[in-house]
Amino acid sequence: MSEPLVSAPLVNAPLCGRRILLTRAKPDDAIARALRLAGARVDALALTVSTPLESARLDAARDRLADGEYAWVVFSSWRAARAVVSSLPRARSLGTRIAAVGEATARWISDHAGVSVDLTGAGSAAALLQCFPAPSSHNARPVLIPRSALAPDTLPDGLRALGWSVEAVDAYTTTPAGVGDCDADIAGNFRAGRYDGVVLTASSQARALPPLLGLPPPSTRVVTIGAPTAATARGQGIVVAAQASSPTPEAIVRALIDALARPTHADAPEERNS
Numbered sequence: 001m002s003e004p005l006v007s008a009p010l011v012n013a014p015l016c017g018r019r020i021l022l023t024r025a026k027p028d029d030a031i032a033r034a035l036r037l038a039g040a041r042v043d044a045l046a047l048t049v050s051t052p053l054e055s056a057r058l059d060a061a062r063d064r065l066a067d068g069e070y071a072w073v074v075f076s077s078w079r080a081a082r083a084v085v086s087s088l089p090r091a092r093s094l095g096t097r098i099a100a101v102g103e104a105t106a107r108w109i110s111d112h113a114g115v116s117v118d119l120t121g122a123g124s125a126a127a128l129l130q131c132f133p134a135p136s137s138h139n140a141r142p143v144l145i146p147r148s149a150l151a152p153d154t155l156p157d158g159l160r161a162l163g164w165s166v167e168a169v170d171a172y173t174t175t176p177a178g179v180g181d182c183d184a185d186i187a188g189n190f191r192a193g194r195y196d197g198v199v200l201t202a203s204s205q206a207r208a209l210p211p212l213l214g215l216p217p218p219s220t221r222v223v224t225i226g227a228p229t230a231a232t233a234r235g236q237g238i239v240v241a242a243q244a245s246s247p248t249p250e251a252i253v254r255a256l257i258d259a260l261a262r263p264t265h266a267d268a269p270e271e272r273n274s
Helices: 030-037 056-066 078-082 085-093 103-113 125-131 154-162 184-191 203-213 227-235 249-261 269-273
Strands: 019-022 041-044 048-052 072-075 097-100 143-148 166-176 197-200 221-224
Touching: 019 030, 019 184, 030 041, 030 249, 048 078, 048 203, 056 085, 056 143, 056 166, 072 078, 078 085, 078 103, 078 143, 078 166, 085 097, 085 103, 097 103, 125 154, 143 154, 154 166, 166 203, 184 203, 197 203, 197 249, 203 227, 221 227, 221 249
Parallel strands: 019 041, 019 197, 072 097, 072 143, 143 166, 197 221
Antiparallel strands: 048 166
């Protein structure tokens, strides 16, 4: 869907006059808002669809969480938190601690479960692992990780390396949107090279982009939210112009500004192997 333009043109903003495609669509999107504040015209198009999963294993994990049987519950997204949100207040009251990969997920938990997060990473599983504590000798309870069915094992493997017993449970999955669900005007503008930049915020979006819209034209800079998404994009044949230094709206805006200040892909073939 097309995001509304700001009421007055931001003539001195760094992205003024730039047209950006954001490959996700959600209400009051922080990335879309930051891009608009930087002067960009933003079109948002969801390339993927997330679907909650239900299973006996997830039901059992919810019950165990509500009974305080986990030392920690760790979330990498608000969708994962949504799967067990009703169990969080009681779990907290029984001593279970809560960790979130990034600030957006932590805010969602606070807003929807009414409990605070004990530990927040800098926006990636690797960053959270760097500050996650090792288990104490008197705490034998495991760690629960509700997660995407497509999630890599970075978090569970990293926590096990710290000495924790980990239970990772699939809570939702992500699939590509249907071709018929893609706005025809946005798709046409993308193929015609009318976007100055594209922002990919997940590996699933990088995988969905070529079959749904095709590869980006050489004049369109692709910016990713982080290294895993960049690696997936390159594996799909997408030229990545820049990767945000951190998974925040402000860092994505900075990465776009930097990418747009450099030569086009056609003029800078070395970027294909960067």
